[in-house]
Structures are given as structure tokens and as C-alpha cells.
Amino acid sequence: MRIAIASGKGGTGKTTLAVNLALFAAETEPVLLMDLDVEEPNGSIFVEGVLQSETAVYREVPRWDQSACTLCGKCSAWCAYNALLKLGDTILVMPNLCHSCHACSELCPAEALPMKQESLGKLSYLECGNLRFVESKLDIGLEQASPLIAESLKYADKMFSDIGFQIIDSPPGTACAMLSAVKTADFVVLISEPTPFGLHDLNLAVETIRQLSIPFGVVVNRDGIGNDDIYKYLEQEGIVLLAGIPNQRRIAEIYSQGGLLYKAIPEFRTSLDKVLRYAKGIR
């Protein structure tokens, strides 16, 4: 089964939960952890594994064939993303803005825009005992996370189909990148904080996951701060509260050094255990 850890906004403890949950589960069975927060993958700060392999990920973008081009300018006028520009007698391709829709390439009357492979990012595969850890990192300067996330998931399907328990650390927010990352999950764990900000962002995340019709539950981080509006909300909406992570300065300290929480705080093990049991019961 595949579990995705997600949140309406960044900085709520998503990576902390994903990493701790994966390493905790790996004490008893093989686990795959995928860091798909491709713009800011921070999971490797916490996982000390041995690098097994690195795989480059590509996508297709058009390449301008000057000799075939008649400079009709249709590509530039048609591109919905402004990724093709006609500069005098040159056609310039902006890979950064290209969504790889192939329209320009296939519609060009002179066949002057063949598609070519372009680097999108890199997958690093590490082993740490029972844990297989894949970090997916977008190339610097690139802006589109979704194509890399889709490719990363294909890679996981190909390479790790034998691992029955998989955890995804998804990108924050409720936009396209988050949707791509959680789409294939059997269960989603949303993590939030018991403050009005946390509740507001959780609400957005809940609406998004509901659109995808994937079962989900909520972990409340920094339990004890704020107020109990979030708990009222969960009850009203009939959403399962999976666990609470207490608010302790010590947790923030361990996190800032890249340390693992479940090793230092026994209650945290209990919380992780609750999340795992519930998720596995879904099937």
C-alpha cells in the first residue's frame, strides 16, 4: 500500500512525520520512502543511507531546426505558455516555460521543431537497513514540479513494486504538484497545527483530497498550542484524528539538527504506531 503525507502549507511537520514514520515502520518490514517535495527535498537531512544509484529524469521539449524553419511564427503565436519566441530570424525555446504538450512540434508545417530529451531532475536511491529511500530533486532553475513527480512515481512502480509499504512525502500546498504526488496513494495523512492558520490550510487540503476520493486522516502537530477549533472541525466533518504530536521545544531542537524524533521521544513511537495501524486497516 502507498501512503502520502501532505499538508495545506509548508512548515507543518510533513517531512518530519514522513521520515519518522518510514524509519519506524522499517524496523519491522521493508519500506520505500519517496521524497517528492521536489523543489525543496529535505528528507535526506534526516535519512543517513548509503547511496545505491542516481538516475537522471528527462522530459521532452522542442528543439529548433534552423535549416527546416520557414520563420512563419505560428509556434510562437500558438504556444499557450509563451515558451517559444520569435526573435528576428531565430526561434528561441524556453524549456523552463514548456509544458511538453508537443503541439508546436506536431503542428509545425515545416517540421522544424522535433522534440528532444531535456534533463528535468535527478532521483537518488539510498538504502538504510530495511528502508529504501528515493529523493527526487528538480534541476535548479526549473519551475514545474508535476512532470518530475509523475516520472518519479513511474520509477517507483518499476523498481520497487515488490515493496508492499510505500510512503510519499508530497509537496506542500493544494496545487497541481501536490495533486500529482498524492494521486496514486491508497491513503493520505494530512498534517496540520491547531491554530486558525493551520485549520484554514487543512480545510483547503481536505477539500482537495475529497475531490480525489482518497481515504484520509489527520495528524495534529504541535498539539497543545492554539485552541480546539481544529478538533471541533474534525468531529463535525467526520474526519478521523490519527494522532497528535505534542508541542515541545525539544522537538524543534531535534528537528533543527536533523535528528529523529521517535528515537528520542517514546510517546512519538506510540503516535506513529497509531497512524500505521489505521492506514493498514483501510485496505
Add this chain to the structure above:
Amino acid sequence: MKIIFTSSGEGWDAKIDPRFGRTDYILLYNEETEELSSIDNREIQDVAHGAGPKTAEKIFSLGADVLITGNGPGGNAAAILNKMPLKIYIKAGGMTIHEAYEAYKNNKLYEGE
């Protein structure tokens, strides 16, 4: 010399628009003919992504020698402007077109990348 300004209005008294990609107007001053012409760029506000490159494409078609703007172009737009023999001056935001031109003449503007 042909000089381009990103501008929030038309004429010499308009202010430099500090934005590059989403500048409201592009003004072109031709020093030889002493003509100041303007291009309305406000439709760029409808562009969701890639405003910088689109404005850079327009500027390219004008074939200017100098660009005077505010914050400077973003990465995508800079990649296009670097393809032309264009000198870029920045940090002119807030000046009028006239003031920016005078500052340029007196070498008082900052050179961009």
C-alpha cells in the same frame, strides 16, 4: 542610439515602471530622429506565465541599443535579452523618463547583467 524605457505611462514625464515583464508601456527614444514613441504593453497583464519573455520578445523586435528599467529582468527574460547587443541599465524605478535619460547621458545609471 535607440533607447528603450519600461514606463508606467506615455511621454517624457511618465515614470519608469520598475517592473520589466509586466511593464505597462515600452517607450522608444530614437536619438537620431529625436522621436519618442510608445507601445502599449498593458495586455501583458492577461498573461499568466511568461510575461518577462513575451515583453523581451517585443523589445527584441524593436532592435534597440539600450534598455533602461527598474528591478531588472528575471532569468527567463534575461536569457532572451542576452541574445541581442543590448546594454541594460537598472535601478531607474521612480525616475521620470526624462530624468532617467539625463542620468543615462551622465553615466549615473547602474549597469545590469
Add this chain to the structure above:
Amino acid sequence: MKEIVIISGKGGTGKSSICCALAHLWKDRAVIADCDVDAADMHLILHPQSSESKDFFSGIKATIEAETCSSCGLCASVCRFDAISAQKGKYLVNQLDCEGCAYCYRICPTGAISIPEQKVGQYHISQSRLGCTLIHAQLNIGAENSGKLVSKVKSVARHQAKQEHKDFLLVDGSPGIGCPVIASLSGAHFVILVTEASKSGFSDLKRVWELVKRFNIPGACIVNKADINPVICREINEYLLKEKILALSEIPYSEDFPAAISMGRTLMEQNESTWRPIFEKMGNAIKEIM
């Protein structure tokens, strides 16, 4: 009128709380723009009393008109996003998967496909409970923030600030390194970077500063939770020195942040005697530079 943008590479650094505190400090002198549209939170503290709302359109998506469609399936065969599928012989666009490339629209032999601009949310011009004007936006579920939306919020806010003869436009900037954050920075006079003393906070600070540098905007940095990890805090300060970023303030780990949010208060309202001096000092330092 000076435009100040507050950004942070990483979430959870306390950026919105700091924005609200500065908004409070300058409530008579500033207009506030919330451009962190993906997680627009300032209205939860600044509680708009009255607002004027407008629909916002951005981007296109394909729709197929059933009567005109001949069910040839060409659209589905060219779509790279697998957004078009046949249901009972009729072709439909899955709006969540469509990326608006318009390829299908261009090749449809019967002209059955249109590409209407999408209503993706709303923006509001509000009177906040502190008195200052707040411009904020709200996206529909699954809708993407864009340079266009941020730019719209900012231009409305800029216009408002000029009309009200304010000294500052305070902008809560967008996250990431893409088009929205570029639009947040565009036209700014000053940038405040908010980070925290953690490994991930520091690495995200470096990434976002690389972007700010492109725009030649002078910057200052606030290190939140500075006492959580003194080693990293020192490394951050060395980095600020090297990059000529003004070290504006170090804020210790404080439960006032979540407590203030929970009560719907600014930090100053939560604990006047602690926070007012800190933010006044920041305010003066910012004014001095500008």
C-alpha cells in the same frame, strides 16, 4: 510610496505573523497585500470588516461541446496529459488534468472544442480591523497561483496605497522560485527574508536569496527561532555578512507566535511589552535604509 516584500523560502518560519506585526506597527502608514495566495492567512488576523470582491480569471482549459463533437477521438490521441477520455462514445475533458495547452482546440475537425478563460478565484479589497486596507485573494480548489494573480493583487494594492497617500505597501510574498514569487518581487524597493535557525531553513534561505539577487533589490533578514540552534544561527549570520544582507533581527523561540494566531491577534496585541520594542527597532532600521 515604498514597496516592501516579505518572503521566506520555507513554510512555517513565522512569516505571516511577522507580516501582521509590521502591518500593526504601520497601520496608519501602509496598505497590506497578501500575495501568499496559496496559503493566504493574513485575513485571519486582520479580520476584514467590509470588502469589495471581484472575480479573477486566469489560464484556459478545454471544453468539448457534445452536439458538435463527431467522436473522432483525435483530441484524446494528441493530449499528452491524458485529460480527454471517452464516456459512452462522447469525449470529455477532465478539468483537473487539463493543462490548457490548446492543442486539441487547434486540431478539432468540427470545431467542438473551446478554451474559455477560467475563473480561478476572487480578490478582495478589504478594510481590516486595524484600519489599514488589506488586498487579498482566494483561489478555488486545485487552482494554481500565477504571476498574473499576484501582479493583479499588487497593482490594486499599489493603486490603493497611492490613493490613500500611504508611505508603504507591505507585501506578504509568494513561496517558491517560479512566476508568482517573481511577480511578488517585481517593482519592490526592499525585501525582508524570514528564516529560522534550522538546517532546512538555512538551505531554503540561500535558494530564495539567489532569486532576489537577480532583481537588485536590497534585502534584510529576520532569523526566527534563533536560539533553537545557535550553530546554524551563526552560520546564517556569516552568510548574511558575506551576501551583504542586513541582519535585521534575531527572534528567540516563542510560544507567543502560535498563541497570538490562535487568539486572532498580532504579536503586539498578544504581548505589547515584548514585541513592540522589537518591531519598532526593525521598523526604524528599515526606514533608515530606505
